[in-house]
Amino acid sequence: MDVDAYAYAHRRAWERLDQLARRRRLTGAESDELVALYRRTSQQVARLQVQSPEAGLLAGLSTVLARSRAQILGSRTDAWAEIARFVTHRFPAAVYRARRWWLGVAAVFLGVTAGLAIWVPGSGTARRAFGIPSDTGDMTDPGGRFETYYSEHPHDAFAAQVWTNNAWVAAGALFTGALILPAVYMLFMNALNLGVSAGLMAEAGRLDAFFGFILPHGMLELTAIFVAGGAGLQLGWTLIDPGRDSRARALARRGRAAATIALGLSGVLLVSGLIEGFVTPSGWPAPIRIGIGVLAEVGFLVYVFGPGRWAAQAEAMRRTAAASETSRATGTSATEWRIPA
Structure with missing residues (x-):
């Protein structure tokens, strides 16, 4: 598998997951999106680990997954909303x-x-x-x-x-x-x-x-x-x-x-x-x-x-829009993708 191409195709979805994981409050639709992206990214990380890519990519994704997991487990749903x-x-x-x-x-x-x-x-x-x-x-x-x-x-x-x-x-x-x-x-x-x-x-x-x-x-x-x-x-x-x-x-x-x-x-x-x-x-x-x-x-x-x-x-x-954004090329390689602090 070409790891750079793989990261290039999924970078926007990973960034979206990181954005949702950092928010203090999520709507019902955003919570569903967070869970779906978390599951998909977990599968992708497991696939990347087999390919032994650069440690920086895996470390960044692991940080996003940890933050997302905390958001999912710690979130509270507004029942009336x-x-x-x-x-x-x-x-x-x-x-x-x-x-x-x-x-x-x-x-x-x-x-x-x-x-x-x-x-x-x-x-x-x-x-x-x-x-x-x-x-x-x-x-x-x-x-x-x-x-x-x-x-x-x-x-x-x-x-x-x-x-x-x-x-x-x-x-x-x-x-x-x-x-x-x-x-x-x-x-x-x-x-x-x-x-x-x-x-x-x-x-x-x-x-x-x-x-x-x-x-x-x-x-x-x-x-x-x-x-x-x-x-x-x-x-x-x-x-x-x-x-x-x-x-x-x-x-x-x-x-x-x-x-x-x-x-x-x-x-x-x-x-x-x-x-x-x-x-x-x-x-x-x-x-x-x-x-x-x-x-x-x-x-x-x-x-x-x-x-x-x-x-x-x-x-x-x-x-x-989500499907086209995921498939759209951005020109960023795997080694260039980093989690913002």
Whole structure:
């Protein structure tokens, strides 16, 4: 190995590590960068030791590693700053990057639901296929099970129950996505239940009641499930086609993104659960209840396609700049590289 050329290629990364190690306070992103550079430089030092280069180069790098190790072990994370960064950067950026998958899931899901809602009314074949009894008045009539479902429990208990149930559904769709078929089955069953319910309510001439009870919480709730299902299927597809990275590395990266999305969706589903527990059964006029649901849905989409898009683009630019800086030649040889005092 040409030691001078090796040092020439990695000098800027070593200087960056030294800069981070000397700072008194680091942001979350800088802490992650410090750890990554420390691990990479440790491997590089081990490789250089085999080549027996000049002692000055190894001594300088050893000093940087010692300083970096002290910074890593002695650093304290500002918990509130990390939470704020998660909410404003990491979660919306992860959802934005997975947008093609979850928008595709949304299109297929809503298409299946609409198809079932059109097929079920007046179709004996549909009733036989899905085991629907001939008399469904106990569910579709005014005051039937479709409506009382939202008001038969205290609001706070019902909201907590809905949040827990939806969180399990979203987590199942996300993490079973690695196997693809279980996630597809789970999404299809949800589309089936929603489509059949819509069809039966349409047959009873009560679509206004159906949308009045479903839309306030359902828009945000279904969007969260779409995001979970899309991110899960993306994780499963990475197992099949990891792209230019190794399969292990690609899965690790996608798995971290999936975990970020799962954590963030718990907050989104909490909001939809509160709407379902307190707004949907409130007795307010349908336009007001639906309007609250629309505001929640539009707010989430603006959050993802505004701050989420900006955060994802900024991160991509940082990665591109870091890659080009590492590979760019500077003309400094290994013997010229020194750690500043």
